[in-house]
Amino acid sequence: MKSHWRIGLAGLGTVGGGLVSILAQRPDLSPRGATVAITGVSARNRHSVRPFDLSRFTWFDDPVALAASPENDLFVELIGGADGVAKAAVETALRLGKPVVTANKALIAMHGRELARLAEANGAFLLFEAAVMGGTPAVKILRESLVADRIQSVSGILNGTCNFILTRMEATARGFREVLSEAQALGYAEADPTTDVGGFDAAHKITILAALAFGHAPAFELADIEGIEAVELLDIRMARDLGYRIKLIATAERLNGGVAVSVHPTLVPLDHPLARVDGALNALFVQGTAIGRIFVEGPGAGAEPTAAAVAADIVDVTVGGVRPVFSSRAETLRDPAAVGPGNTSGRSYVRVLVKDQPGVIASITETLAEAGVSIDSFLQKPVEGAGGVPIVLTTHTAPETTIAKAVSAMASLPALIEPPRTIRIARI
Helix, strand or coil: CCCEEEEEEECCCHHHHHHHHHHHHCCCCCCCCCEEEEEEEECCCCCCCCCCCHHHCEECCCHHHHHHCCCCCEEEECCCCCCHHHHHHHHHHHHCCCCEEECCHHHHHHHHHHHHHHHHHCCCCEECHHHCCCCCCHHHHHHHHCCCCCEEEEEEECCHHHHHHHHHHHHHCCCHHHHHHHHHHCCCCCCCCHHHHCCHHHHHHHHHHHHHHHCCCCCHHHCEECCCCCCCHHHHHHHHHCCEEEEEEEEEEEECCEEEEEEEEEEEECCCHHHHCCCCEEEEEEEECCCEEEEEEEECCCHHHHHHHHHHHHHHHHHCCCCCCCCCCHHHCCCCCECCHHHCEEEEEEEEEECCCCCHHHHHHHHHHHHCCCEEEEEECCCCCCCCEEEEEEECCEEHHHHHHHHHHHCCCCCECCCCEEEEECCC
């Protein structure tokens, strides 16, 4: 094995800066005595103010040139994005047989199989612990610790931005837009927050975890995705009165001979561990046949936690523990069988805003009954400033298509002021 590893680092943002700090403090972190040092770097703007001396490193304007340089032995990609220069740089390094460490969840979710094939064909590492849950080792748990088990499901809170927003909405009684602005001011949300609040970031992550858990190729296109933009403060209040908190839950599960992957705002019972995950934290449940259910919670973002996960992957490279990129060799990875919308069932929260007039409740219950949906609980609670009377009900378990049909029929009732709002109730 090599005694000294020269690292080419592309991306000097929050995580890149954190990695520079970690490796400067601990150049001998490899347990086999090898030393590691960043020798070459690349970033979008050479002249940005940074908390370290850039002159210590060789600068590359082009990350692809950095990836190809013979002056480094390992390439770290922290640029981000599923395509473009990030993908080109990673492919370049892998073709040369150079180990690659990345935190790029979009890249792995969208192109994981082809990159795994490229890595394995050239005898190169491709590691991405930091792509999911930051410094919390979700990838290692599935790829290494639970590789002998048959995983039935993985589910949890995988986006700290959304969890922060929902937590603050409940704690401060402020609406989505106002709390989003706070999250942006604190650095929890990007100027364009679509990837986070739209559920796409969590979908990238659950796509990767599903591939590791079930032994198939990453299939982002199969994910059913809904973000938190439509969650209103009224829903948070009514859910709380019913004994729930609203969380953005990402789930992948074996179901009816296929794999169902989804990201949705979800009502979680107050006594469930996920309901107690606040702020920017992430958390994950893994359900296995042999091990049963395990729960992991920790920081899902931030300079130090995510950089620590990148550094841990670098250590794995230095000790030479070769294993497939996913749970099995790339050539054996197959596309998962999708579970159609008519094959999933669950319970739902349904909230309607109605005119205060006789017969409204009867018309709602009759509409649901005619569609084949039975009511589990019912709450009518006047709310100041709501513009009508909010009525909330929860359903018994029914096919999701049946619930959708019932809600669609309910929308045509003349007493409704606005379309019904439906949120899933957790099965976990």
